[in-house]
Amino acid sequence: MRIQSLRSPSGPLSFGAIVDGVRLRSIRSDSPEFFELRDAWHEFGLLIFPGQFLSRDEQDDFGRLFGDLEFEAAAITNLRRDGSTRSDVDDDVVKSLRGNEGWHHDSTYMPVQAKGAVFTAEIVPDSGGATGWADMRAAYEALSDEDRDRISELQADHSLEYSMGRAGYLPTANEEGGYSFYGYHGGPAPRRPLIKEHPATGRPNLNIGRHAHNVSGLDDAASETLLDRLNEAACQGDRVHHHQWAPGDAVLWDNRRLMHRATPYDMTQPRRMWHTRIAGDPATETALNY
Numbered sequence: 001m002r003i004q005s006l007r008s009p010s011g012p013l014s015f016g017a018i019v020d021g022v023r024l025r026s027i028r029s030d031s032p033e034f035f036e037l038r039d040a041w042h043e044f045g046l047l048i049f050p051g052q053f054l055s056r057d058e059q060d061d062f063g064r065l066f067g068d069l070e071f072e073a074a075a076i077t078n079l080r081r082d083g084s085t086r087s088d089v090d091d092d093v094v095k096s097l098r099g100n101e102g103w104h105h106d107s108t109y110m111p112v113q114a115k116g117a118v119f120t121a122e123i124v125p126d127s128g129g130a131t132g133w134a135d136m137r138a139a140y141e142a143l144s145d146e147d148r149d150r151i152s153e154l155q156a157d158h159s160l161e162y163s164m165g166r167a168g169y170l171p172t173a174n175e176e177g178g179y180s181f182y183g184y185h186g187g188p189a190p191r192r193p194l195i196k197e198h199p200a201t202g203r204p205n206l207n208i209g210r211h212a213h214n215v216s217g218l219d220d221a222a223s224e225t226l227l228d229r230l231n232e233a234a235c236q237g238d239r240v241h242h243h244q245w246a247p248g249d250a251v252l253w254d255n256r257r258l259m260h261r262a263t264p265y266d267m268t269q270p271r272r273m274w275h276t277r278i279a280g281d282p283a284t285e286t287a288l289n290y
C-alpha cells in the first residue's frame with residue numbers, strides 16, 4: 001500500500017492523501033492493512049482511492065470497518081429511474097443537490113453527528129461536479145488568539161430547515177407542513193459547540209458549516225456575521241482540496257474533522273455517486289441538547 005499526502009505547488013496540504021496498491025473489497029477488520037488505513041484516516045482525514053469500482057455491498061462493508069452505518073449506500077444523483085436527468089431548479093432532488101454546494105459537516109442537524117463517509121463515483125459528467133473538502137483542524141489552528149478566545153465557549157444550533165431555507169432550496173412541504181427528505185426530523189435543532197475535540201486524536205476542530213446558526217448570546221444578524229466569517233476564513237488555501245472524479249474512485253473522509261461541499265455541473269448530463277454514511281459514536285457525537 002502506498003499513501004501519498006496531497007500537495008499544492010507550495011508543499012503538502014494540511015490534510016488528505018491518495019492511496020493505491022490496496023484492494024478495499026478484500027480488507028478484513030483484523031488485518032494489518034486495516035490498522036494502517038485507520039491510522040492514515042486519523043492522520044490525513046481524507047483518503048482517496050482511485051479505481052476501486054466497489055459494489056454497493058462492498059462499499060458498505062468497507063464503511064463498517066470504521067463504525068456502524070448511519071445509512072447504507074444511497075445514490076446521490078440527478079438521474080431518474082427512467083434514465084432521464086433532473087436539472088430543473090424547482091425539482092426537490094435538484095434543490096437537495098444544490099444545497100450541498102455549501103460547506104458542511106454531515107448530520108450535524110441530526111441528534112448524532114456522523115463519524116465519516118465512504119463516497120464513490122459511478123457516472124460522472126464531462127466536467128464539473130468535483131467534491132471539495134476543508135480541514136477544520138488546521139482552520140482552528142489558524143484562528144487568531146482573539147477569535148479562539150471569543151468562540152471557545154460558544155454553541156450553535158444546526159438544522160437543514162435553516163441551511164436550506166437560507167439558500168432558497170427547501171423542498172416542497174408535505175401534508176403536515178413538514179418535509180419528507182432525510183434530515184428534516186422535526187425535533188429541536190441539535191446544539192453543538194463551535195470548537196470540538198476530536199475523539200480519536202484529541203485535537204480541537206472547528207465544527208461549523210452551513211447548518212450552523214443561532215450562536216449563543218448573539219442576535220440573528222451577529223450570529224450569521226460571525227459564522228459567515230469563520231466559514232469563509234476556514235475554507236481557504238492549503239486547507240482545501242477538490243477532487244475531480246473518475247468512475248470507480250472511492251474516498252473515505254473523517255466528518256469530525258473535515259467539512260465538504262459539492263460543486264456545480266451541467267445537470268443535463270448524468271451523474272451518479274454513492275454515499276455510505278458512518279454513524280458517529282453517541283458518546284462523543286451526540287448534540288448537547290439530546
Ligand SMILES: [Fe+2]
Nearest residue numbers: 100105106260
Ligand atoms: Fe454532505
